[in-house]
Structure formats: structure tokens, C-alpha cells
Amino acid sequence: MAKIEFINVGHSYDLSAKNPVYALEPFSLSWENGGRYALLGPSGCGKTTMLNIMSGLVTPSEGNVFFNDQNITSVKTQQRNIAQVFQFPVIYNTMSVYDNLAFPLKCRNFNESQIRTKVNEVAEILNLSSFLDMGAKGLTADQKQLISLGRGLVREDVAAILMDEPLTVIDPDLKFKLRRKLKEINSKYKTTLIYVTHDQNEAMTFAEKIIVMDSGQIVQSGAPQELFERPSTSFVAYFIGTPAMNIYRCSIDNNELVLGRCKLKIDKNLDQIKSEQLKVGIRSEFIELSDKPQENSILVKIKTNEDFGNYILLTCEFDDFEIKVKIKRDQSISSETPYLILPKSRLCLYENEKLIN
Amino acid sequence: MKLVTDNLTFKPEKEYFLNKVSLEFEAGKLYTLLGRTLSGKTSLLKTIAGLQPIDTGNIIFEEKDFSSIPVWKRNVAMVYQQFINYPHLNVFDNIAFPLKQRKMKTSDIENEVSVAIHKVGLLGFEKRKIQELSGGQQQRVALARSLVKKAKILLLDEPLVNLDYKLREDLRNEFKNIITSDLSANSILLYASTDPLEAMQLNGDIIVLDEGEILQSGTAKDVFENPTNIKVSEITNDPAMNILKGSIDSNKIILNENVQFKIPKHVKNIQAGTYHFGIRASDMILDDKGFDFNIDIAEISGSETFLHLHQNVLNIVLLIEEVRNFNENDKVKINFNLEKLYVFDGKGDLLFSPFKMN
Amino acid sequence: MRTFYLTLKYLIITLWSLFVIAPFLWALSTSFKDFNSVTGGATYIPWLQFEPSLEGWKVLVRSPAKGGVDIIEPYFNSIFVTCTASLISVILGTLAAYALSRFKFKAGFIKNNDITFFFISQRIMPPIVLSIPFFLMLGFLGLLDNLFGLILVYIVLLMPIAVWIMVDFFNKVPQEIDETALIDGCNPYQAFFKVVVPNSIPGLIVAGLFCIIFGWIDFFFAFILTFTEVQLLPVKIVALNSSVTPWWSLSASALVSVAPLIVVAFIVERYLSKGNLSGALK
Numbered sequence: 001m002a003k004i005e006f007i008n009v010g011h012s013y014d015l016s017a018k019n020p021v022y023a024l025e026p027f028s029l030s031w032e033n034g035g036r037y038a039l040l041g042p043s044g045c046g047k048t049t050m051l052n053i054m055s056g057l058v059t060p061s062e063g064n065v066f067f068n069d070q071n072i073t074s075v076k077t078q079q080r081n082i083a084q085v086f087q088f089p090v091i092y093n094t095m096s097v098y099d100n101l102a103f104p105l106k107c108r109n110f111n112e113s114q115i116r117t118k119v120n121e122v123a124e125i126l127n128l129s130s131f132l133d134m135g136a137k138g139l140t141a142d143q144k145q146l147i148s149l150g151r152g153l154v155r156e157d158v159a160a161i162l163m164d165e166p167l168t169v170i171d172p173d174l175k176f177k178l179r180r181k182l183k184e185i186n187s188k189y190k191t192t193l194i195y196v197t198h199d200q201n202e203a204m205t206f207a208e209k210i211i212v213m214d215s216g217q218i219v220q221s222g223a224p225q226e227l228f229e230r231p232s233t234s235f236v237a238y239f240i241g242t243p244a245m246n247i248y249r250c251s252i253d254n255n256e257l258v259l260g261r262c263k264l265k266i267d268k269n270l271d272q273i274k275s276e277q278l279k280v281g282i283r284s285e286f287i288e289l290s291d292k293p294q295e296n297s298i299l300v301k302i303k304t305n306e307d308f309g310n311y312i313l314l315t316c317e318f319d320d321f322e323i324k325v326k327i328k329r330d331q332s333i334s335s336e337t338p339y340l341i342l343p344k345s346r347l348c349l350y351e352n353e354k355l356i357n
Numbered sequence: 358m359k360l361v362t363d364n365l366t367f368k369p370e371k372e373y374f375l376n377k378v379s380l381e382f383e384a385g386k387l388y389t390l391l392g393r394t395l396s397g398k399t400s401l402l403k404t405i406a407g408l409q410p411i412d413t414g415n416i417i418f419e420e421k422d423f424s425s426i427p428v429w430k431r432n433v434a435m436v437y438q439q440f441i442n443y444p445h446l447n448v449f450d451n452i453a454f455p456l457k458q459r460k461m462k463t464s465d466i467e468n469e470v471s472v473a474i475h476k477v478g479l480l481g482f483e484k485r486k487i488q489e490l491s492g493g494q495q496q497r498v499a500l501a502r503s504l505v506k507k508a509k510i511l512l513l514d515e516p517l518v519n520l521d522y523k524l525r526e527d528l529r530n531e532f533k534n535i536i537t538s539d540l541s542a543n544s545i546l547l548y549a550s551t552d553p554l555e556a557m558q559l560n561g562d563i564i565v566l567d568e569g570e571i572l573q574s575g576t577a578k579d580v581f582e583n584p585t586n587i588k589v590s591e592i593t594n595d596p597a598m599n600i601l602k603g604s605i606d607s608n609k610i611i612l613n614e615n616v617q618f619k620i621p622k623h624v625k626n627i628q629a630g631t632y633h634f635g636i637r638a639s640d641m642i643l644d645d646k647g648f649d650f651n652i653d654i655a656e657i658s659g660s661e662t663f664l665h666l667h668q669n670v671l672n673i674v675l676l677i678e679e680v681r682n683f684n685e686n687d688k689v690k691i692n693f694n695l696e697k698l699y700v701f702d703g704k705g706d707l708l709f710s711p712f713k714m715n
Numbered sequence: 716m717r718t719f720y721l722t723l724k725y726l727i728i729t730l731w732s733l734f735v736i737a738p739f740l741w742a743l744s745t746s747f748k749d750f751n752s753v754t755g756g757a758t759y760i761p762w763l764q765f766e767p768s769l770e771g772w773k774v775l776v777r778s779p780a781k782g783g784v785d786i787i788e789p790y791f792n793s794i795f796v797t798c799t800a801s802l803i804s805v806i807l808g809t810l811a812a813y814a815l816s817r818f819k820f821k822a823g824f825i826k827n828n829d830i831t832f833f834f835i836s837q838r839i840m841p842p843i844v845l846s847i848p849f850f851l852m853l854g855f856l857g858l859l860d861n862l863f864g865l866i867l868v869y870i871v872l873l874m875p876i877a878v879w880i881m882v883d884f885f886n887k888v889p890q891e892i893d894e895t896a897l898i899d900g901c902n903p904y905q906a907f908f909k910v911v912v913p914n915s916i917p918g919l920i921v922a923g924l925f926c927i928i929f930g931w932i933d934f935f936f937a938f939i940l941t942f943t944e945v946q947l948l949p950v951k952i953v954a955l956n957s958s959v960t961p962w963w964s965l966s967a968s969a970l971v972s973v974a975p976l977i978v979v980a981f982i983v984e985r986y987l988s989k990g991n992l993s994g995a996l997k
């Protein structure tokens with residue numbers, strides 16, 4: 001268990017070039033002991049690089065990494081006391097499931113009874129108890145991934161467990177159960193868990209704090225609710241949430257936002273805003289349906305009605321804009337042209353792609 | 358124009374890849390094959406394409422025996438989940454390949470390929486090499502190549518599963534529009550997926566597969582609302598439906614000594630005995646006058662909170678439509694929306710569904 | 716710090732390059748010497764340290780009647796035999812490799828991997844084991860001391876190399892590409908030639924290269940299976956030797972026999988470095 005700190009860490013694969021391209025722009029971040037973090041971003045954003053710097057597989061071209069205030073930037077991976085789980089199962093084909101899980105402990109000279117207790121505990125959590133004596137080779141992909149995961153969890157003294165998209169090969173319903181198990185393990189053993197993913201659903205359900213990345217930069221970091229309700233850039237607004245936030249170009253007139261032919265009130269003083277690059281956004285979950293016009297209501301026409309089982313997604317049109325609204329399956333829709341109410345407390349205003357607070 | 362599979366069985370080693378699969382596909386329709394990995398979806402698609410043999414059974418297409426026709430003479434198209442394109446050809450040649458095989462005229466080929474490229478949104482990419490494209494772009498090429506053939510049977514095997522989550526979402530809408538606009542009275546579309554949300558969005562007929570067998574088939578709405586057994590309810594719901602063991606006695610549903618309620622109206626004339634009761638996570642609510650449950654863990658996902666609860670041996674997942682913070686080992690009071698209760702018998706088959714009069 | 720590493724890097728590369736080229740330069744300068752220069756102590760640079768002479772080179776083209784060892788015909792024989800055998804080996808080997816990669820064979824407990832290993836095991840065997848059988852078989856067929864007999868033998872020896880390299884290569888080409896070609900209207904043969912082969916060109920080149928190298932340098936079988944009618948280069952060079960070791964002509968012949976391989980290597984390296992090899996499949 002350790003507090004991990006990155007001070008001005010940045011990484012470029014070719015510093016000697018004239019304009020070096022940074023896989024990871026320099027930044028500073030600290031990771032509290034026992035926390036649950038997610039690194040979220042599209043492919044190529046730098047999240048795997050960050051993970052590899054933490055585990056020691058990559059030495060950053062600039063900056064320092066500290067574990068419990070000790071500078072370990074140049075310390076080799078095996079001495080860092082980190083467990084890493086990869087996207088694809090990494091198992092020892094020739095050993096049994098038990099031996100696979102016991103391997104990290106054997107390498108560190110734990111005695112037999114300690115190993116036995118620990119392996120049984122972890123196997124129990126991952127539903128692998130009945131498989132312990134079987135050879136690891138003949139199992140299915142998700143069982144192999146569970147073993148990979150188990151090997152990472154079996155050492156409770158690690159500074160952190162780093163997971164790089166570990167649930168990709170696993171079926172949706174097992175994913176749900178496993179995420180829950182990971183959280184239980186984190187709350188029981190207080191091991192720091194850092195989870196890399198491009199799936200914002202996974203990040204949101206798993207992490208206490210999400211770090212959203214794009215093109216090597218950290219765009220926003222915070223609790224899931226914060227990221228959801230007040231995304232600090234239009235990229236985060238697009239990336240988080242299913243569906244993405246409804247965002248539109250707008251202008252200001254007389255302290256109101258102008259969107260096509262509609263005027264919207266917002267809880268902010270708009271006099272100070274000079275820029276022309278303005279966008280307004282609202283999540284489909286926060287929009288309400290109504291028969292009558294009210295404050296901040298827009299008359300729309302329903303274009304499509306998609307039934308997703310747990311909810312219904314309406315795609316509506318007004319002027320040239322398309323707006324998506326999430327409603328409950330039971331909710332009755334009285335007409336083809338309802339009013340949509342955009343509560344002013346839920347509107348997010350972006351100036352030059354950045355959120356205005 | 359119909360595609361009929363009759364009793365297809367394929368068991369190469371110890372397990373059934375396909376187990377007595379009998380289906381009828383009609384032209385102009387989209388069918389979603391829904392099931393877990395290794396449930397037989399890919400096997401079925403490959404068998405229809407002719408790439409996988411069968412032990413017993415027949416495939417009949419347009420009243421002719423399909424199995425006597427070799428792969429290259431069947432009029433099918435397939436998109437794989439791994440991005441499969443011809444690496445030694447550029448985008449244009451990749452898409453033109455099947456047309457060149459058919460010995461079409463060059464001018465016709467150019468037209469058709471341009472239309473396809475336009476449809477999938479790759480204008481300007483004609484001369485690019487495949488290795489230079491991103492995952493999403495590669496899949497668009499694969500899709501364009503499959504569309505350009507105007508095949509009578511279009512097979513898509515989880516084409517979006519290897520893409521980033523957001524990209525998958527974006528492309529899902531696009532792909533759906535592209536393929537449904539292309540779907541004519543002359544083609545049949547089969548789309549394999551593990552994701553129930555994807556299946557619902559595609560809104561075609563759903564065929565639920567598990568271990569090579571067909572568990573249920575019907576419209577998306579029907580399969581969602583009336584799963585024929587517990588297994589189907591697990592495959593078609595994310596998160597899975599809560600299945601609770603209980604009994605019926607003296608006109609009450611008894612889950613344990615604390616949790617009991619009246620039998621809802623749609624459950625008519627039921628005998629006393631043990632049953633499995635099913636209720637979705639979204640069909641339960643927090644209710645001050647409800648039953649006490651202990652919180653195991655609360656998961657926040659965007660605008661929803663999933664509460665994992667237990668009371669003795671009863672384990673439940675509840676969906677709350679807002680973000681709230683809960684502490685572990687707190688107690689909450691919940692209630693069930695009994696109008697949405699499913700009743701399955703001891704074996705797991707559906708007896709009563711809230712959406713159908715049984 | 717960076718410049719230090721850079722200079723160190725280039726220094727090591729230069730030293731290593733010199734180490735590699737040195738024998739060739741040495742052979743080159745020796746080839747221009749004659750008896751006197753060779754015995755007079757170690758000398759390197761012609762005109763400066765010794766008087767160059769073309770004797771070593773002339774011997775190679777002079778006919779035996781005039782006391783030379785004419786290597787021109789054996790040279791072309793070697794080229795012909797090596798190229799033909801390599802070509803046929805690569806073709807047959809590739810077809811075999813494709814079958815081993817794509818289809819499942821099973822005869823009792825013998826499976827694909829065993830068959831592949833059987834092919835490779837032919838190269839592990841010491842060649843001398845094959846000497847008598849080949850001699851007898853070619854004699855029976857009347858193909859001793861004959862170009863085509865030699866080609867047959869070389870095909871047997873070189874094909875395993877082609878199989879070995881190509882099986883590995885084909886295994887890396889996903890089978891789904893073959894399947895897509897089938898679905899797009901190709902029959903299996905067209906799928907192979909239009910899709911799989913164009914994607915395996917690097918493998919074919921490597922296989923061809925290995926076959927050419929191993930075929931060209933073979934001394935043993937050329938020695939026992941040819942006498943007077945047909946002579947190959949390695950055997951003929953041995954004939955250069957006499958009581959007084961003619962270092963000059965030996966050096967010249969060494970250079971001459973290595974030259975084709977170097978030319979081939981340059982051509983292939985050009986092709987490889989253009990990046991045509993890597994990233995064939997994502």
C-alpha cells in the first residue's frame with residue numbers, strides 16, 4: 001500500500017526531434033492509498049503509457065515518480081511491488097490454476113499455509129474454487145482472464161494493482177459481477193486499484209475518481225457524478241454518458257442564450273462573456289417532456305423512438321437541431337410534437353470548449 | 358425468398374457448436390443473434406456462409422439445397438469482428454475485389470464502389486492503404502465491401518465489438534442506418550451480438566442462442582418482455598434480471614419470513630408451491646414503507662445508481678434513476694413494482710409475464 | 716550525455732563494420748599478389764607495398780590445357796542448378812506449407828505439427844546419411860553426373876527450408892482472409908494465388924534467399940554426385956589447390972563465389988528496407 005505521486009511526469013518517445021511529440025504531456029497527479037481510480041480515454045490518448053510509467057515498464061522522459069515519498073523513477077519493475085493485469089489473459093500454460101495463483105507468492109517466499117489461505121480466498125471471490133486443480137490450459141478465455149486477475153489480487157501488500165482493460169474479453173453479465181467483486185476487494189483490503197479503460201460505463205461504475213484523457217493530456221479528473229453533471233470541456237461532455245450530451249452552438253442576446261429560434265434562460269450572468277465560440281449542452285437524462293410550454297421549453301417533433309429495454313430514447317428535431325431525450329419505458333407520450341423542458345440548472349455553457357462556472 | 362435451416366447439428370469434439378438449430382429467415386428483415394460468447398452465433402453464421410461443415414441437417418435457400426453450393430458461388434457477404442481486409446490492396450481495390458471477381462465492367466465497378474464509399478463515409482480515402490486506417494475506418498471498408506456485392510444474405514459477426522466504447526456507440530447508429538436502408542425485399546440480414554442493448558437498438562427479430570441451442574426467437578419487444586425461461590432473461594437483460602427463489606402459499610408470495618406480498622393481478626390461478634420470481638433492477642423502488650435490506654455496495658453510473666442489496670440469502674440489484682451516495686452496510690427500505698413481476702416454475706420456464714396474459 | 720552515446724554508437728558500428736569487411740578486403744588484396752608478395756611478409760596495399768599481379772584472376776579463366784582452372788562453366792552450372800532447385804523448392808514448399816497451415820491432417824496420432832516437424836527433421840540429419848542412398852538412386856536412374864540429377868537432389872534438400880519458413884508465415888496470415896476471399900467469389904485456388912500469396916511475398920523472398928544460399932554453398936553432394944561431365948563451382952575451386960598453396964587464386968575464387976550472394980543480399984535488403992515487409996496485417 002502506498003501513496004503514489006507523479007511530479008511533472010511527461011513522456012515523449014523521441015525527445016531529440018525538433019518538435020517532440022508527447023505521448024503524455026507533463027503533468028502532476030497524486031494517487032491516494034486505497035483509492036479506486038480509472039484512466040478513461042479513447043485509443044491512443046496515453047492512458048496505457050501512464051500505466052506503464054507507474055509499473056516501471058516505461059521510464060518517463062521527464063519528471064519523477066514517488067512511492068510513499070521515495071523516488072522510484074528509475075527503479076525496475078520487479079522491485080516496485082506492483083501487480084499488473086493486462087487486457088488478454090496471461091497465464092502459465094503448464095501449471096494448474098492453483099499454481100498460477102500461487103506463483104507470485106512462491107516467488108516471494110511465502111510459506112505453504114499462507115499461500116494456501118490466500119489462494120483459496122482469492123479463488124473464492126472469483127468463483128474459481130472448483131477449478132483450482134485443473135490445468136490452466138483448457139479453460140475458456142474469461143476463466144483465463146479471471147486467473148490473470150487473481151494473480152494480481154493475491155498479493156495484498158502491493159502498492160497498487162494496475163489493470164489495463166482487463167474485462168474486455170469477458171461477457172457483459174460477468175463483467176458486472178466482476179466489477180462489483182473488484183470494488184469489494186478494494187474496500188476489504190484497501191489496495192489502490194487503477195483501471196484503464198475506454199468504456200466510460202465501466203469507469204463510472206468502478207471508480208471513485210476518473211481521470212479523463214485525450215491526446216496525451218489530462219482533460220478532467222473528478223468523481224463520476226461531477227464528470228457527468230458538469231463536464232469541464234465539450235470533449236468530456238461527449239465522451240461521458242450514453243448517449244453523449246446534447247451540445248449546440250449558441251449565441252447571447254439580452255442575457256439569454258439563443259439557440260435557433262429558441263431562447264433559453266440560464267443561471268449565470270452572461271454580460272462578462274466576450275467570445276463568439278459558445279456552446280450550450282444538456283444531458284438527455286435531464287430533459288423533461290411536457291404538453292404545455294414553460295420556461296426554457298422547446299417545441300419539437302419526435303423523429304425516432306428506440307426501446308432499449310430499461311429506457312426509451314427519443315430523437316427529436318427542432319429547427320436544424322437534433323436532440324436526444326431519455327425517458328422511462330412506462331412514460332406515456334401524448335403527442336408527436338411535445339414540448340421539451342431544459343431546466344436552467346442543468347444547462348452547461350462552454351466558451352471555447354471550456355465550461356463556464 | 359426464404360432461408361431455412363433445418364435441424365443443424367455440429368459437434369466436432371465434446372461440445373455442441375450447433376444443436377438442432379431450425380430457423381426460418383424471410384427477405385427484407387433484420388435478425389439479431391443474441392447470446393454469450395461461444396453460444397453458437399459465429400458457428401451459425403459460418404455455416405450459412407459455407408465455411409463450416411455440419412454433421413446433420415439442411416440449409417435450404419430459395420427452395421434449393423444450399424449445402425451443395427460451394428462458398429464462392431453462394432451469394433453471401435460477411436463482416437467479421439476482427440478487422441478483415443486485404444492488406445495488400447488499397448481501400449478502393451479492397452471494395453472492388455468482389456466485383457472484379459464477378460468480371461464486372463470497369464466503369465460499373467467504379468460507380469458501385471463510389472456509391473459504397475460514400476455510404477460508409479470514407480470519401481477521399483480511396484487510395485489509402487489499409488494499414489494506415491484506424492479500427493473504425495477499417496470496419497467501414499469491410500462493411501462497404503460487403504454492401505457492394507448486393508448479396509442476398511448479409512452476415513455481420515459482432516462487427517463493432519473490437520472498437521472503443523464511444524466509437525462503437527457512434528458507429529452503431531451509423532451502421533444501423535446504412536444496413537437497414539440497404540435492406541430490401543431481396544436481402545436477409547443477420548447480426549450477431551452479445552449485448553442486449555445493441556439487440557434492442559437494432560430492433561429486428563431476436564434469436565437467443567445458448568450452447569448451440571435456440572432458446573427463443575421473436576420480435577425484440579416480445580423477447581424482452583416475455584423471456585421463455587430464466588436463461589433467456591439472463592441473456593437479454595443488462596444488468597441481469599433479479600431471480601428470487603420463493604413460494605406461494607395461502608394467496609401470498611413468500612420470499613422469506615420478512616419479505617412477503619400479495620399476488621399481483623396478472624398471476625392468475627396459481628397453485629401453491631415453490632417458484633422462481635423475476636423482477637428487473639429498474640422495477641423496484643426505494644419506499645419508506647417497504648422491506649428492509651442491507652446495502653452491499655452502491656455503483657454510480659452516470660445518472661443512475663445501482664444498489665446491491667441483500668437480506669439473509671436474498672440478493673437484489675436495484676436501479677435508481679438518480680445519483681445518490683450510499684454507505685455500505687446501511688439499511689434501505691425498498692418495494693417491488695408487483696405489476697412487473699415474472700413467475701418462473703421450478704425448472705425455470707416462464708409461467709406468468711407482466712406483459713402477456715397467460 | 717546524448718552526444719557521448721551517439722559517438723559511442725557510431726564508433727561501435729564503424730568498428731564492427733571494419734571487422735566484417737576486413738576479411739573481404741584482405742582477400743581482395745591477396746588476390747592481386749603472386750608467390751613473392753605472399754612470402755615476403757604481411758603486406759596490404761597494392762602498388763604501395765607490393766607489386767599487383769593479375770595472375771590469381773587469370774588462372775580462373777584459363778583452360779586446363781594451359782595450366783589454369785576454368786571456373787566459368789562450373790560457375791554457370793552452379794547458378795543454374797541453385798536457381799532452378801530453389802525455385803521449384805519454394806513453389807512446392809509453399810504449397811505444402813499452405814496445406815499444413817490451413818487444413819487439419821490426422822493419421823492416427825500424427826497431426827499437422829508432426830508432419831511439419833518431419834519436414835524440418837530432414838535438415839537436422841547429417842548429410843552423409845543420405846550420400847549412399849542418393850548415389851545409388853541417381854545411378855539407377857542414370858542421372859549421376861547430370862545437372863537434372865543434381866537439381867532433384869537439391870530440391871529434396873532445400874524444400875524443407877521453404878516449408879519451414881512458409882508454414883510459420885502462413886500461420887500468421889489470419890484464416891479469415893482466405894474465407895473472405897472465398898465469400899467474395901474466389902475458389903480456393905484463386906483465394907490462394909490472389910490473396911494469400913501477395914500477402915506472403917516477404918516470406919517467399921526469405922525462403923527463396925535461404926534456399927539459394929544453402930544450395931549455392933553445398934559442397935558435399937556436388938562432390939559425390941558429379942565427376943567429369945558436370946562440375947559445380949565449390950568442387951572446381953578445390954581443384955585449384957596444389958603443393959604450393961596458391962593463395963592468390965584461392966582468394967580470387969573465394970570472392971568470385973561469394974559475389975552473387977552479396978548481390979542478391981543487396982537487392983533483397985533494398986526491398987526489405989522499403990518497409991514492404993512489416994505491418995502487413997494490423
